[in-house]
Amino acid sequence: MFGNFFKPKSVDTERVPPGQVLTEKFPVLTYGPTPTVRPEEVRLEISGQVEEPQTLSWAELMSLPQSDLTADFHCVTRWSKLDVKWSGIRVPDLMRQVRLKPQARAVLVHCYGGYTTNLTLDDFLLEQNLLAHTLFGQPLPREHGGPLRLVVPHLYAWKSAKWVRGLQFLDREELGFWEVNGYHRRGDPWKEERFSD
Numbered sequence: 001m002f003g004n005f006f007k008p009k010s011v012d013t014e015r016v017p018p019g020q021v022l023t024e025k026f027p028v029l030t031y032g033p034t035p036t037v038r039p040e041e042v043r044l045e046i047s048g049q050v051e052e053p054q055t056l057s058w059a060e061l062m063s064l065p066q067s068d069l070t071a072d073f074h075c076v077t078r079w080s081k082l083d084v085k086w087s088g089i090r091v092p093d094l095m096r097q098v099r100l101k102p103q104a105r106a107v108l109v110h111c112y113g114g115y116t117t118n119l120t121l122d123d124f125l126l127e128q129n130l131l132a133h134t135l136f137g138q139p140l141p142r143e144h145g146g147p148l149r150l151v152v153p154h155l156y157a158w159k160s161a162k163w164v165r166g167l168q169f170l171d172r173e174e175l176g177f178w179e180v181n182g183y184h185r186r187g188d189p190w191k192e193e194r195f196s197d
């Protein structure tokens with residue numbers, strides 16, 4: 001019996017969406033310059049279809065419940081990375097501080113540097129979505145969105161907005177930066193929702 005001795009490193013193809021290739025590295029994908037924001041400068045503005053607009057400081061964010069997440073990361077340019085380890089604030093834990101107006105349907109995520117991306121509330125409020133400040137146990141590197149980024153594991157990674165500074169709740173979906181420029185409005189990697197028709 002060779003046992004596990006010669007067991008090849010197996011790739012779990014059920015975890016790789018169609019048209020994607022695995023990478024061990026963690027490429028950086030940013031449109032435009034990388035903003036420099038110090039944690040103590042971070043403000044998260046919550047606006048739009050909410051009963052009370054509010055701005056959270058870094059200290060306030062850190063005082064919310066903190067969670068770990070291991071998730072696969074799929075970029076529409078066809079690389080996927082498995083088992084990325086993040087820590088941060090689960091979106092539902094943040095949203096317990098927010099009273100949405102009944103007509104809220106979607107969110108436009110705003111970033112330092114001007115990037116935006118859109119999500120329906122159904123896609124945004126999921127348990128596994130995280131506002132991450134830690135990557136593999138280290139402070140989130142600036143090029144990967146530090147101090148604070150969104151992680152939305154079930155959609156292509158352009159929805160995982162880096163350097164988040166605002167959540168604007170809307171009564172109907174407005175398209176973000178890549179979505180205006182031809183990317184799919186939702187971006188489910190399992191359905192290969194890469195581009196809009």
Ligand SMILES: Nc1nc2c(c(=O)[nH]1)N[C@H]1C(S)=C(S)[C@@H](COP(=O)(O)O)O[C@H]1N2
Binds near residue numbers: 160
């Ligand atoms: N603010 C901002 N967020 C962003 C982007 C960007 O250009 N600006 N690129 C998106 C894209 S296309 C991908 S694939 C992921 C890449 O994250 P990474 O650079 O940490 O790998 O970030 C997403 N979030």
Ligand SMILES: [Mo]
Binds near residue numbers: 157158
């Ligand atoms: Mo991407």
